[in-house]
Amino acid sequence: MKAPKNVLKNSPPDLRVLPPLEDNEEDKWLASLESVLEFALKGQGPEKASRFLKSLTKRLREQGIEASRVVSTPYINTITPDRQAPFPGDWEMERRIKSYVRWNAMAMVVNANREHSGLGGHISTYASAATLYEVAFNHFLRARTPDFAGDLVYFQGHATPGIYARAFLEGRINEQHLHKFRQELAKGGGLSSYPHPYLMPDFWQFPTVSMGLGPLLSIYQARFNRYLQARDFLKGPESKVWAFIGDGETDEPETLGSLTLASRENLDNLIWVINCNLQRLDGPVRGNGKIIQELEALFQGAGWNVIKLIWGSDWDKLLEADKSGLLLKRMEEAVDGDYQKYSVEPGSYTRRHFFGKYPELLGLVNHLTDEQIHKLLRGGHDSRKVYAAYKAAVEHTGQPTVILAKTVKGYGLGEAGEGRNVTHQQKKLNEKELREFRERFGIPISDEEIAQTPFFRPLPSSRETRYLLERRKQLGGFLPRRVVEAKPLEIPGPELFGELLKGSGKFEVSTTMGFVRLLSLLTRDKNIGRQVVPIIPDEARTFGLDALFREIGIYSPKGQLYEPVDKKSLLYYNETKDGQILEEGITEAGSMATFIAAGTSYATHARYMIPFYIYYSMFGFQRIGDLMWLGGDIKAKGFLLGATAGRTTLNGEGLQHQDGHSLVLSSTIPNLLTYDPAFTYELATIISDGLRRMYIDGEDVCYYLSLYNENYPMPPMPPGVQEGILKGLYRFKAGPETKKHKAHLFGSGPILREALRAQQILADKFDVSADVWSATSYKLLRSDAQRCERWNMLHPAERQKKSFVETLLEKETGVFVAVSDNIKLAPDQIAPWVPGGLTSLGTDGFGRSDTRERLRRFFEVDAELTVIATLWALAKAGKVERSMVQKAIKELAVDPEKVYPEMV
Numbered sequence: 007m008k009a010p011k012n013v014l015k016n017s018p019p020d021l022r023v024l025p026p027l028e029d030n031e032e033d034k035w036l037a038s039l040e041s042v043l044e045f046a047l048k049g050q051g052p053e054k055a056s057r058f059l060k061s062l063t064k065r066l067r068e069q070g071i072e073a074s075r076v077v078s079t080p081y082i083n084t085i086t087p088d089r090q091a092p093f094p095g096d097w098e099m100e101r102r103i104k105s106y107v108r109w110n111a112m113a114m115v116v117n118a119n120r121e122h123s124g125l126g127g128h129i130s131t132y133a134s135a136a137t138l139y140e141v142a143f144n145h146f147l148r149a150r151t152p153d154f155a156g157d158l159v160y161f162q163g164h165a166t167p168g169i170y171a172r173a174f175l176e177g178r179i180n181e182q183h184l185h186k187f188r189q190e191l192a193k194g195g196g197l198s199s200y201p202h203p204y205l206m207p208d209f210w211q212f213p214t215v216s217m218g219l220g221p222l223l224s225i226y227q228a229r230f231n232r233y234l235q236a237r238d239f240l241k242g243p244e245s246k247v248w249a250f251i252g253d254g255e256t257d258e259p260e261t262l263g264s265l266t267l268a269s270r271e272n273l274d275n276l277i278w279v280i281n282c283n284l285q286r287l288d289g290p291v292r293g294n295g296k297i298i299q300e301l302e303a304l305f306q307g308a309g310w311n312v313i314k315l316i317w318g319s320d321w322d323k324l325l326e327a328d329k330s331g332l333l334l335k336r337m338e339e340a341v342d343g344d345y346q347k348y349s350v351e352p353g354s355y356t357r358r359h360f361f362g363k364y365p366e367l368l369g370l371v372n373h374l375t376d377e378q379i380h381k382l383l384r385g386g387h388d389s390r391k392v393y394a395a396y397k398a399a400v401e402h403t404g405q406p407t408v409i410l411a412k413t414v415k416g417y418g419l420g421e422a423g424e425g426r427n428v429t430h431q432q433k434k435l436n437e438k439e440l441r442e443f444r445e446r447f448g449i450p451i452s453d454e455e456i457a458q459t460p461f462f463r464p465l466p467s468s469r470e471t472r473y474l475l476e477r478r479k480q481l482g483g484f485l486p487r488r489v490v491e492a493k494p495l496e497i498p499g500p501e502l503f504g505e506l507l508k509g510s511g512k513f514e515v516s517t518t519m520g521f522v523r524l525l526s527l528l529t530r531d532k533n534i535g536r537q538v539v540p541i542i543p544d545e546a547r548t549f550g551l552d553a554l555f556r557e558i559g560i561y562s563p564k565g566q567l568y569e570p571v572d573k574k575s576l577l578y579y580n581e582t583k584d585g586q587i588l589e590e591g592i593t594e595a596g597s598m599a600t601f602i603a604a605g606t607s608y609a610t611h612a613r614y615m616i617p618f619y620i621y622y623s624m625f626g627f628q629r630i631g632d633l634m635w636l637g638g639d640i641k642a643k644g645f646l647l648g649a650t651a652g653r654t655t656l657n658g659e660g661l662q663h664q665d666g667h668s669l670v671l672s673s674t675i676p677n678l679l680t681y682d683p684a685f686t687y688e689l690a691t692i693i694s695d696g697l698r699r700m701y702i703d704g705e706d707v708c709y710y711l712s713l714y715n716e717n718y719p720m721p722p723m724p725p726g727v728q729e730g731i732l733k734g735l736y737r738f739k740a741g742p743e744t745k746k747h748k749a750h751l752f753g754s755g756p757i758l759r760e761a762l763r764a765q766q767i768l769a770d771k772f773d774v775s776a777d778v779w780s781a782t783s784y785k786l787l788r789s790d791a792q793r794c795e796r797w798n799m800l801h802p803a804e805r806q807k808k809s810f811v812e813t814l815l816e817k818e819t820g821v822f823v824a825v826s827d828n829i830k831l832a833p834d835q836i837a838p839w840v841p842g843g844l845t846s847l848g849t850d851g852f853g854r855s856d857t858r859e860r861l862r863r864f865f866e867v868d869a870e871l872t873v874i875a876t877l878w879a880l881a882k883a884g885k886v887e888r889s890m891v892q893k894a895i896k897e898l899a900v901d902p903e904k905v906y907p908e909m910v
């Protein structure tokens with residue numbers, strides 16, 4: 007490249023300033039720019055002009071001049087009136103339909119709270135978003151049909167009443183349903199408070215109400231759709247993913263945290279509509295600034311296509327009439343707190359405060375009454391503008407689009423809440439307010455009826471109903487709707503994992519290594535291998551999964567544009583356009599979002615995919631627990647693998663890494679089956695059964711398994727243990743028969759080996775025969791026991807049931823001790839059903855970095871402490887003298903004054 011002539015280039019930074027301007031010099035430059043616009047670019051379209059601007063900026067930068075980076079544009083609509091697509095619908099008709107939806111949405115909440123005060127519901131969110139939804143429903147959101155997957159829509163959780171109210175007008179739900187809003191336990195069931203597929207599995211597809219999760223999921227859903235296309239699982243026209251989001255919701259890190267993934271992967275199948283009503287729950291989102299401008303800069307910087315939709319059509323005329331530029335200046339000066347005030351105060355206030363700041367502006371609105379000024383529409387309330395923005399969004403290519411639509415929170419509620427700080431929680435309207443609402447939106451309800459707030463639905467034969475049904479027909483049917491049509495998979499039998507069942511002989515391996523082998527075998531299976539979706543947040547090498555890089559490739563829509571540095575090695579970093587691995591980088595939230603997209607493809611794309619998400623167990627439930635809870639709600643299926651688990655087994659990493667509680671956290675999610683296997687045959691048995699339950703039987707469950715990185719020889723699977731592995735407990739190795747005392751040691755994960763060592767010491771030194779049991783799932787044992795106990799309580803006169811754990815242990819004598827690399831609460835879960843009670847040893851307390859031996863002594867979960875705890879349990883049961891415990895403490899060299907790990 008020819009070096010630019012640059013006089014300033016080598017000057018120190020403080021001298022790199024422009025020389026002072028001569029009189030009128032700037033005007034002359036501007037005039038020459040005007041003539042470029044006038045002559046060279048006239049009629050050439052905005053693309054050419056923007057190219058010119060870019061070249062200009064580039065040229066300036068080449069000269070070392072700090073040309074400002076444009077991250078936000080003037081506070082006006084992105085789409086100018088001359089570029090606005092015409093509205094194709096029956097505007098008046100759609101307005102009426104929207105008014106009825108508004109009324110019913112409000113009436114649902116008001117009625118629910120009148121019947122049972124405190125039931126909740128939200129009026130003002132939907133009130134502000136009604137136009138945004140109605141235009142989408144009438145013109146854009148395409149439903150699923152036999153040959154089209156349908157658009158996937160994330161509805162804002164708090165706008166739910168509006169979505170039900172529309173389904174009511176469509177005839178999909180009836181008046182009874184509306185009356186039972188939020189009364190889900192009422193006879194016949196009621197409508198769920200928010201979008202919950204778990205509670206309304208035929209209706210809702212995506213849970214959104216925990217703010218930030220919907221937006222995050224939508225990005226990864228759009229990306230997963232592309233992954234499915236690239237791997238030939240999806241064909242035909244492409245679905246769009248739409249997410250309706252609150253402006254307050256953008257403060258959640260989950261909302262904005264993955265924006266660049268969407269632009270980096272050119273997800274033009276993704277559209278976000280952010281309802282900028284300028285308010286959140288307590289008050290303004292950015293009272294002292296402008297949320298739209300802030301978001302514009304952010305999204306621009308992240309590479310999104312940004313469409314600002316600020317002003318309604320009424321403002322076009324004012325902007326056009328203003329030749330002074332003062333109106334735009336005033337628009338930019340006023341902060342969101344001012345705009346909120348304009349929505350609350352009468353038009354006279356806006357005239358005085360907004361327009362009146364510059365007397366010249368008053369002339370612009372002389373022809374308007376105060377009432378008319380008050381009603382000057384914001385962009386998000388103007389169907390025509392909304393339509394044009396959506397059309398531009400669906401037609402945009404190469405980037406995801408965000409529409410920043412300005413609205414008024416509680417629009418239409420008048421004094422009952424429009425623009426007020428309390429509006430988010432407004433649930434009651436008095437009769438006067440109801441009348442005003444009715445008048446404002448022209449709802450045909452009489453004076454006599456109004457106090458009852460009846461629902462209103464035009465007759466099926468009415469023009470309104472026919473219009474709205476016809477629109478939905480044109481768009482493929484109703485929405486939201488969740489349909490499960492996936493065909494069961496041909497799951498291989500456990501023999502596929504034969505080598506894992508046989509054990510590792512003398513070789514020392516970890517359960518993580520066993521898992522990697524299992525995954526590799528599965529991906530090679532001819533029936534389901536391609537459906538396997540390995541998901542990793544930048545930890546493949548930690549877990550040994552890099553072995554799969556070359557074999558099945560890492561998905562990248564661009565393929566690999568460079569030669570990887572390790573190309574010559576066997577396991578080089580292999581990115582391919584149809585790669586199977588989703589290497590997410592360091593984002594557990596993003597990885598989980600992918601897991602959810604893959605785990606629900608049976609409900610979004612009528613096809614099972616089998617996600618295996620493997621991660622540092624500490625950074626799972628603890629870090630992104632809310633998303634995992636959502637995974638339960640949305641009924642995501644697949645396998646979560648918390649690797650490097652165990653507070654003493656992952657030993658060199660210390661406090662923030664060493665997990666001893668993920669099993670307890672995972673146990674809190676009702677449909678998540680939680681396992682803690684010690685051996686590879688247990689792992690293979692559990693995964694094999696999971697594949698059957700989820701993908702053949704179609705059970706709505708999901709799996710969490712902890713994996714460890716301690717190597718030891720894996721034993722072969724003993725006969726007859728399958729049921730115990732799956733139900734949570736089986737005898738792994740009986741103690742010697744000839745001893746005086748009896749005990750039972752429950753171990754899990756690698757700590758099972760400490761139990762085996764304790765078994766030996768107890769037999770050799772203390773005349774105790776201890777059976778060692780493998781406890782694969784305390785959670786499952788507990789749920790089963792609780793279910794039985796409850797049934798027995800409620801059926802006292804019938805033959806009493808016995809849980810699995812009770813049946814298993816009822817004939818055993820002696821004491822029971824559990825030892826785990828997790829906190830004591832994990833084994834404690836089954837204590838009430840263990841004969842004579844359970845003594846639990848676990849790793850309560852903050853982790854430390856040290857050797858496994860020292861850590862296990864520190865947390866008191868090694869063989870020696872297990873022996874002492876067993877003897878102590880025997881002493882408490884009166885079977886041995888306390889002096890025996892004393893002897894053990896001494897002989898096993900345990901310091902009785904050592905620190906208590908939980909408190910230091």
Ligand SMILES: Cc1ncc(C[n+]2csc(CCOP(=O)(O)OP(=O)(O)O)c2C)c(N)n1
Nearest residue numbers: 131164215216217252253254255285286287
């Ligand atoms: C993670 C999370 N935190 C808090 C809430 C409680 N909450 C519900 S709605 C709301 C305000 C929403 O404001 P915004 O996103 O602007 O939506 P709007 O109702 O204004 O459209 C809050 C704080 C929640 N639902 N989820």
Ligand SMILES: [Mg+2]
Nearest residue numbers: 253254285286
């Ligand atoms: Mg808001």
